[in-house]
Amino acid sequence: GKTTLINLLMRFYDPNSGLISINNKSYLDIKKESLRSHVGMVLQDTWIFSGTILDNIRYYKKTASEEEVKEAARKAHADIFINTLPNGYLTMVSNKHGLSEGQRQMIAIARIMLLNPELVILDEATSNIDTRSEKLITDAFDYMMKDKTSIVIAHRLSTIEKADIIIVMKDGAIVETGNHQELMKKQGFYYSLYSSQYK
Numbered sequence: 001g002k003t004t005l006i007n008l009l010m011r012f013y014d015p016n017s018g019l020i021s022i023n024n025k026s027y028l029d030i031k032k033e034s035l036r037s038h039v040g041m042v043l044q045d046t047w048i049f050s051g052t053i054l055d056n057i058r059y060y061k062k063t064a065s066e067e068e069v070k071e072a073a074r075k076a077h078a079d080i081f082i083n084t085l086p087n088g089y090l091t092m093v094s095n096k097h098g099l100s101e102g103q104r105q106m107i108a109i110a111r112i113m114l115l116n117p118e119l120v121i122l123d124e125a126t127s128n129i130d131t132r133s134e135k136l137i138t139d140a141f142d143y144m145m146k147d148k149t150s151i152v153i154a155h156r157l158s159t160i161e162k163a164d165i166i167i168v169m170k171d172g173a174i175v176e177t178g179n180h181q182e183l184m185k186k187q188g189f190y191y192s193l194y195s196s197q198y199k
Contacts, residue, residue, distance in 0.1 A: 001172040002153045006123060008045075009151070011035060014177065024143040040112035044124035049093040053082055056107055060115045072114035075143055077136040078106035102133025109140045120150045159196050 007013055008020065011032045019029045027035060030065050040060075048056055057072060058064040064072075069089065073079040075101040085091040094097050099107065105125060112120060122141065138159070154160050161180045168183065168190045175189050183190040 001169045002123065004172070006041075006121060006153070007120065010041075012037065039119045039121060040115050040117035041121045041123065042105065042108045042112060042125040046101075048093055048095045048099060048104055049109060052090050052094065053085075053093055053107065054089040055061050056093065057110045057114060060111055068114060069110075072110045074197055075113045076106050076110035076140045078110045079141050080136070081106070091115070099118040100133075102137065105133070105137055106140070109137065109144060111146055113140075118148060120145055121153075122150065122152075123153045124155065157190075157197055168193075 014028060054069055057069045073082055073123055084086055102154050120130055160166055165177060166178060167174055168185060170189060
Protein backbone atom coordinates (compact mmCIF):
# COMPACT_ATOMS: atom_id res chain seq x y z
CA GLY A 1 0.00 0.00 0.00
CA LYS A 2 2.89 2.44 0.63
CA THR A 3 3.98 2.67 -3.02
CA THR A 4 0.37 3.25 -4.05
CA LEU A 5 0.09 5.99 -1.43
CA ILE A 6 3.18 7.82 -2.73
CA ASN A 7 2.05 7.47 -6.34
CA LEU A 8 -1.32 8.97 -5.42
CA LEU A 9 0.23 11.82 -3.41
CA MET A 10 2.57 12.72 -6.28
CA ARG A 11 -0.26 12.32 -8.83
CA PHE A 12 1.50 9.65 -10.86
CA TYR A 13 -2.07 8.43 -11.01
CA ASP A 14 -5.32 9.83 -9.64
CA PRO A 15 -7.75 8.17 -7.19
CA ASN A 16 -10.73 6.21 -8.58
CA SER A 17 -12.82 7.29 -5.61
CA GLY A 18 -12.47 9.45 -2.53
CA LEU A 19 -10.69 12.78 -2.29
CA ILE A 20 -7.19 14.01 -1.45
CA SER A 21 -7.16 17.61 -0.22
CA ILE A 22 -4.31 20.02 0.36
CA ASN A 23 -5.21 23.09 2.46
CA ASN A 24 -8.92 22.21 2.00
CA LYS A 25 -8.58 22.21 -1.79
CA SER A 26 -8.88 19.12 -3.97
CA TYR A 27 -5.43 18.33 -5.25
CA LEU A 28 -7.00 17.53 -8.65
CA ASP A 29 -7.47 21.31 -9.00
CA ILE A 30 -3.70 21.87 -8.60
CA LYS A 31 -1.43 21.48 -11.63
CA LYS A 32 0.85 18.44 -11.30
CA GLU A 33 4.01 20.51 -11.83
CA SER A 34 2.94 22.99 -9.16
CA LEU A 35 2.06 20.22 -6.70
CA ARG A 36 5.38 18.43 -7.20
CA SER A 37 7.39 21.66 -6.83
CA HIS A 38 6.17 21.87 -3.21
CA VAL A 39 7.08 18.27 -2.32
CA GLY A 40 10.50 16.87 -1.42
CA MET A 41 11.07 13.11 -1.36
CA VAL A 42 13.87 10.98 0.05
CA LEU A 43 13.45 7.37 -1.06
CA GLN A 44 14.95 4.07 0.07
CA ASP A 45 17.05 3.87 -3.10
CA THR A 46 18.71 7.21 -3.73
CA TRP A 47 19.37 8.30 -7.29
CA ILE A 48 22.68 9.98 -8.09
CA PHE A 49 23.43 11.16 -11.62
CA SER A 50 26.86 11.41 -13.26
CA GLY A 51 28.30 14.80 -12.40
CA THR A 52 29.74 16.77 -9.52
CA ILE A 53 28.43 16.60 -5.96
CA LEU A 54 27.61 20.31 -6.29
CA ASP A 55 25.35 19.70 -9.29
CA ASN A 56 23.77 16.63 -7.65
CA ILE A 57 22.73 18.70 -4.63
CA ARG A 58 21.25 21.50 -6.72
CA TYR A 59 19.36 19.09 -8.99
CA TYR A 60 15.93 20.48 -7.91
CA LYS A 61 17.12 24.11 -7.67
CA LYS A 62 19.56 24.71 -10.49
CA THR A 63 19.83 28.45 -9.79
CA ALA A 64 21.21 27.91 -6.25
CA SER A 65 24.55 29.53 -5.48
CA GLU A 66 27.55 27.49 -4.32
CA GLU A 67 27.16 28.94 -0.81
CA GLU A 68 23.48 27.91 -0.68
CA VAL A 69 24.49 24.38 -1.71
CA LYS A 70 27.18 24.25 0.98
CA GLU A 71 24.73 25.49 3.64
CA ALA A 72 22.24 22.76 2.65
CA ALA A 73 25.04 20.17 2.83
CA ARG A 74 25.99 21.38 6.32
CA LYS A 75 22.39 21.00 7.50
CA ALA A 76 22.31 17.48 6.04
CA HIS A 77 25.70 16.60 7.63
CA ALA A 78 26.90 15.81 4.10
CA ASP A 79 29.74 18.35 4.36
CA ILE A 80 31.49 16.03 6.84
CA PHE A 81 32.43 13.58 4.08
CA ILE A 82 32.39 16.03 1.14
CA ASN A 83 35.20 18.09 2.70
CA THR A 84 37.40 14.97 2.97
CA LEU A 85 37.23 14.33 -0.80
CA PRO A 86 40.20 15.50 -2.92
CA ASN A 87 38.01 17.78 -5.06
CA GLY A 88 35.35 18.50 -2.43
CA TYR A 89 32.09 19.66 -3.98
CA LEU A 90 33.59 19.35 -7.47
CA THR A 91 34.21 15.60 -7.03
CA MET A 92 32.68 13.60 -9.90
CA VAL A 93 30.28 10.86 -8.81
CA SER A 94 27.74 8.55 -10.46
CA ASN A 95 25.06 6.07 -9.52
CA LYS A 96 27.58 3.24 -9.92
CA HIS A 97 30.53 4.50 -7.89
CA GLY A 98 31.95 7.22 -5.69
CA LEU A 99 29.61 7.21 -2.69
CA SER A 100 28.43 4.82 0.01
CA GLU A 101 24.70 4.30 0.63
CA GLY A 102 24.77 6.60 3.65
CA GLN A 103 26.59 9.32 1.69
CA ARG A 104 24.06 9.08 -1.14
CA GLN A 105 21.25 9.52 1.38
CA MET A 106 22.96 12.62 2.78
CA ILE A 107 23.19 14.06 -0.76
CA ALA A 108 19.45 13.37 -1.21
CA ILE A 109 18.69 15.09 2.11
CA ALA A 110 20.85 18.08 1.11
CA ARG A 111 18.80 18.37 -2.12
CA ILE A 112 15.61 18.65 -0.05
CA MET A 113 17.22 21.08 2.42
CA LEU A 114 18.10 23.31 -0.55
CA LEU A 115 14.61 23.03 -2.08
CA ASN A 116 12.94 23.71 1.31
CA PRO A 117 9.51 22.32 0.31
CA GLU A 118 6.30 22.57 2.36
CA LEU A 119 5.72 18.78 2.25
CA VAL A 120 8.41 16.16 2.92
CA ILE A 121 8.00 12.46 2.10
CA LEU A 122 10.48 9.94 3.51
CA ASP A 123 10.08 6.42 2.15
CA GLU A 124 12.11 3.84 4.12
CA ALA A 125 14.92 6.37 3.94
CA THR A 126 17.11 4.77 6.65
CA SER A 127 16.61 1.10 5.74
CA ASN A 128 19.83 0.62 3.71
CA ILE A 129 22.33 2.48 5.87
CA ASP A 130 24.74 1.61 8.65
CA THR A 131 24.13 2.57 12.29
CA ARG A 132 26.76 5.35 12.31
CA SER A 133 25.25 7.06 9.28
CA GLU A 134 21.74 6.54 10.65
CA LYS A 135 22.34 8.84 13.65
CA LEU A 136 23.57 11.69 11.41
CA ILE A 137 20.75 11.14 8.92
CA THR A 138 18.09 10.99 11.66
CA ASP A 139 19.38 14.31 13.05
CA ALA A 140 19.23 15.78 9.53
CA PHE A 141 15.66 14.50 9.08
CA ASP A 142 14.60 16.11 12.37
CA TYR A 143 15.98 19.46 11.16
CA MET A 144 14.47 19.06 7.69
CA MET A 145 10.98 18.20 8.99
CA LYS A 146 10.79 21.04 11.52
CA ASP A 147 7.60 23.11 10.98
CA LYS A 148 6.71 21.07 7.87
CA THR A 149 4.05 18.52 7.01
CA SER A 150 5.97 15.24 6.82
CA ILE A 151 4.91 11.79 5.70
CA VAL A 152 7.29 9.10 6.92
CA ILE A 153 6.94 5.55 5.63
CA ALA A 154 8.90 3.12 7.79
CA HIS A 155 9.14 -0.47 8.94
CA ARG A 156 11.77 0.53 11.49
CA LEU A 157 9.34 1.93 14.06
CA SER A 158 11.93 3.89 16.06
CA THR A 159 11.91 6.44 13.21
CA ILE A 160 8.22 7.31 13.68
CA GLU A 161 7.77 7.24 17.48
CA LYS A 162 7.49 11.05 17.69
CA ALA A 163 4.90 11.36 14.88
CA ASP A 164 1.67 13.24 15.63
CA ILE A 165 -0.33 10.47 13.98
CA ILE A 166 0.71 6.99 12.88
CA ILE A 167 -1.35 5.20 10.25
CA VAL A 168 -0.80 1.44 10.41
CA MET A 169 -1.35 -0.43 7.14
CA LYS A 170 -1.65 -4.17 6.65
CA ASP A 171 -2.32 -5.85 3.30
CA GLY A 172 -3.12 -2.48 1.73
CA ALA A 173 -5.73 -1.50 4.33
CA ILE A 174 -5.57 0.89 7.29
CA VAL A 175 -5.93 -1.17 10.47
CA GLU A 176 -5.02 1.36 13.21
CA THR A 177 -4.40 5.08 13.71
CA GLY A 178 -3.12 7.12 16.64
CA ASN A 179 0.12 8.36 18.14
CA HIS A 180 2.73 5.97 19.55
CA GLN A 181 1.37 6.00 23.12
CA GLU A 182 -2.23 5.46 21.99
CA LEU A 183 -1.30 2.57 19.71
CA MET A 184 0.81 0.91 22.39
CA LYS A 185 -2.13 1.11 24.84
CA LYS A 186 -4.41 -0.61 22.30
CA GLN A 187 -2.04 -3.61 22.26
CA GLY A 188 -3.07 -4.36 18.68
CA PHE A 189 -1.11 -4.85 15.46
CA TYR A 190 1.24 -1.87 16.01
CA TYR A 191 1.98 -3.05 19.55
CA SER A 192 2.89 -6.52 18.22
CA LEU A 193 5.17 -5.06 15.54
CA TYR A 194 6.87 -2.68 17.97
CA SER A 195 7.35 -5.38 20.62
CA SER A 196 8.85 -7.80 18.11
CA GLN A 197 11.45 -5.19 17.04
CA TYR A 198 12.56 -4.51 20.61
CA LYS A 199 12.75 -8.01 22.12
